[in-house]
Amino acid sequence: MTATLQKKICMLGAFSVGKTSLVKRFVESIFSETYLTTVGVKIDKKIIDLSDRIVNLILWDLAGEDDISSLRMSYLRGSAGYVLVADGTRPSTLEVAVSLRRRVEADLGPLPFVLLLNKNDLREQWAIRDEEVEELQGSGWWVQSTSARTGEGVEAAFRTLADRVAR
Amino acid sequence: METLPASVAEQLQALTFSERAVAYLQVDAGLTLVGAGGHLEAYGLTHLRLGRPAAEQAFFLEGLLPPVETPYIVPSMELASGRVADVHLVLRADTLWVVLLDVSTERDAARRMQQKAYDMTLAQEREALLNRQLQAANAALLATQRELQASREALVRAHEQVQAQAAELAAWNKTLEERVAAQLTEIERMARLKRFFAPPLAELIVSSGDERILESHRRDIAVLFCDLRGFTAFAESAEPEEVMALLHDYHAALVPLIQALEGTLDRFVGDGLMVYFNDPLPCPNPAERAVSLAVAMRDAVTALAQTWLRRDYQVGFGIGIAQGFATLGQIGFEGRFDYSAIGTVINTAARLCEAAKDGQILVTSRVATAVAELADVKEIGPLKFKGLSRPLAVCNVEALRAA
Numbered sequence: 001m002t003a004t005l006q007k008k009i010c011m012l013g014a015f016s017v018g019k020t021s022l023v024k025r026f027v028e029s030i031f032s033e034t035y036l037t038t039v040g041v042k043i044d045k046k047i048i049d050l051s052d053r054i055v056n057l058i059l060w061d062l063a064g065e066d067d068i069s070s071l072r073m074s075y076l077r078g079s080a081g082y083v084l085v086a087d088g089t090r091p092s093t094l095e096v097a098v099s100l101r102r103r104v105e106a107d108l109g110p111l112p113f114v115l116l117l118n119k120n121d122l123r124e125q126w127a128i129r130d131e132e133v134e135e136l137q138g139s140g141w142w143v144q145s146t147s148a149r150t151g152e153g154v155e156a157a158f159r160t161l162a163d164r165v166a167r
Numbered sequence: 168m169e170t171l172p173a174s175v176a177e178q179l180q181a182l183t184f185s186e187r188a189v190a191y192l193q194v195d196a197g198l199t200l201v202g203a204g205g206h207l208e209a210y211g212l213t214h215l216r217l218g219r220p221a222a223e224q225a226f227f228l229e230g231l232l233p234p235v236e237t238p239y240i241v242p243s244m245e246l247a248s249g250r251v252a253d254v255h256l257v258l259r260a261d262t263l264w265v266v267l268l269d270v271s272t273e274r275d276a277a278r279r280m281q282q283k284a285y286d287m288t289l290a291q292e293r294e295a296l297l298n299r300q301l302q303a304a305n306a307a308l309l310a311t312q313r314e315l316q317a318s319r320e321a322l323v324r325a326h327e328q329v330q331a332q333a334a335e336l337a338a339w340n341k342t343l344e345e346r347v348a349a350q351l352t353e354i355e356r357m358a359r360l361k362r363f364f365a366p367p368l369a370e371l372i373v374s375s376g377d378e379r380i381l382e383s384h385r386r387d388i389a390v391l392f393c394d395l396r397g398f399t400a401f402a403e404s405a406e407p408e409e410v411m412a413l414l415h416d417y418h419a420a421l422v423p424l425i426q427a428l429e430g431t432l433d434r435f436v437g438d439g440l441m442v443y444f445n446d447p448l449p450c451p452n453p454a455e456r457a458v459s460l461a462v463a464m465r466d467a468v469t470a471l472a473q474t475w476l477r478r479d480y481q482v483g484f485g486i487g488i489a490q491g492f493a494t495l496g497q498i499g500f501e502g503r504f505d506y507s508a509i510g511t512v513i514n515t516a517a518r519l520c521e522a523a524k525d526g527q528i529l530v531t532s533r534v535a536t537a538v539a540e541l542a543d544v545k546e547i548g549p550l551k552f553k554g555l556s557r558p559l560a561v562c563n564v565e566a567l568r569a570a
Contacts, residue, residue: 006222008230015285037285039278040243040251043227058229064285074241078230090292127296 006056007165008078012104013085014096015064018118021148022085023061026158031149038063041075048162055162065096073107080165081112083157088117088145089125094132112164114142114157121147188250188269193262194221198232201262210267211248225265231256234263243274251275380447381506383496388446389453389488389534390512391430391461392520393421394439395468396483405480413480414438420467428460433507439520443508446495454490454530454537461486461528462542462567469526487519488530488564490537511555518552519561528564535562542567 011019020038025031027046042061047054062075076082084101086093097115104111115136117128137143142160146153171179183189188209193202200221207213215224222228227246231239237258245251251274252267357369395401395417402410417438425432425442429450433441442460444453468484475482493510519529535544543565549558 006226006229016289037278037282038245039274039281040245041241042245044247045226056226056229058226063281072242074239077235078232080230092292 004054004056005166006058007080007162008058008060009161009165010060010062010076010079010082011085012062012082012097012100013064014087014090014093017064017085017087017090017093018148019064019083019085020061022083022116022118022146022154023059025148025151025154027059029151031151046158048159050159050163050166053166055166057158057162065100073103076104076108079108079111081161083161084113084115085118086115086128088119088128089122091127091129094128098136112161114144114161116144116146116153116157118146118148120145120152121149183268186269188252188267190267192221192225192228192265194228194232194265195263196233196261198222200224205267206269209248209269210246210250210252221265227254228265232263234258237263243270243277245274381497383494385492385494386446387453387490387492388443388495388508388512389457389490390441390443390493390508390516391457391486391488392439392441392516393461393464393484393486394437394520396485396525397481398438401480401482409478409480413475413482416471416474417468420471421464424460424463424467428456428463430456430460431506434505441513441516443493446493446508447506452537454488454534455541457488457490458528458530458534458538458542458564459567461488461564465526465528483525485520485523485525486528487516487521487523488528488534489513489515489519490531490534491515514554515552515559518555519559522550522552522561523563529561530564532560532562535564538564540568 011023013019015037016035020036020042021031023042023044027044038061040063044059044061046057046059048057060075060079082104084097086097094117101113101115104113117133133143144153144157146157148154170176184205188206190205190207190210190212191203192200192212192215195201198221200215200217200219202217203212203215207215212225222232227244231241234256237256239256241254241256243251244254250269251271253270255264255266255268257264257266401413405413414437418435421440422432425440428444429448430442430444431446431448433443442457444450444456450456464486465484472482472484489512491510491512493508493512495508496506498507498509499505515531519531523529529547530538530544535546538544544562545565547561547563550561551558
């Protein structure tokens, strides 16, 4: 019988970068053009079959980070890993992701994580420089371009993270 | 402390239970679900099995168990059912109570406000981005404008340079035209003058720019007439081509001699030639030049005559020279002007030429006196000529003395 694990994963990032849309794309395979901001946290579950084991990913989609409502670290308690999301068309969101990663690591210690550069379908509006990304990759970050609209890179990113947290 | 009356408290509890959709789970120290109640279905918590791990059935508890601290609240948690709850964790005598209170309405209100704030922030961000793009576009436009201005200025400079060069060119052209016109005038004058004078003399007159020489004037000149003896008889018997060939050789031999001594060739009349000296170019010794020319002509024709004799042309050569004042200048009318000399001295020279036998150079006594140092002259005696009232003392120039 295949072992089943349950792991909590938090979605972190600035507001309106597409965290909820990424979860919706991953869990329900749909995308909605309507932007509805998240307040508090939204809980979803996705079962992933990693062939040697099954992982129940419990996805905590947290409210976006902004100047007023900063992250409640209490939400992250018990996380096995996290997903940092930045919007490729808004350079400031990458700064937020970098800041979150620093704070999370200070609070919870080193955990598996992935940085998703979302909205890759808006490549003509892309504003994040390749050099910045290469610098993060150079310091050990795992960076993945995604598009919640087209689904590009989404499944692969969550599956890879599931594999890492399940080890 | 004031307390609510029991009936109000009961009513409030009942109200909270129904309005807040209160539900609860009981979890023991082994993280097993040991109890559940309230509006569980509102949160999708159905088919719960007591005695099984709590987090397996209520997956939102994953990571929250066992609690690090109690009471502990996870606010505003949206569950898979769509309900939003504040999740309270309270420990009572080794049992963890997980109480869910519906805050969907509050969450929706908060979301509306949050949404507006984010929409505004996003709009501001977009505006800032557009402003940056606008500024960049403006800067690029400004740079392009500057480049354009520089190009325009360079173009204006180039245009001005071209105009200056064009003006210079126009000035050059004008100068050139004037030069061409001047040269053309000179060429025309030269062509006109060359008809009367030896080429070097014609060029001298042109370069002096003084054409007053062509006006009528009087001057003391030495006049030389020469022609061939027996030419008329030869012309009657010979073919025209032979006559023309002979004349060609004759003129070709004599004209260069005239030019060499700067004589003025007045005219050709068949085999006859009239040449004079001291006009228009003044010379100090016109008689000497005339005699020198006459001797050179005689030598040249003598040489030619030997050739003619081989062809059986019986032709001789005589010369007459006189010196005196004559009237000279341009005669004729527009389209047909000639430079010529008129006066008794011309007639005298012509008569002497007529009287000269083959090989003779007959000169007046004045000429003979003038060339006494230059030539051996033999007096022939006074001769009477047609058109002259008195007999004339005539001499023959036999040869030039060796220098």
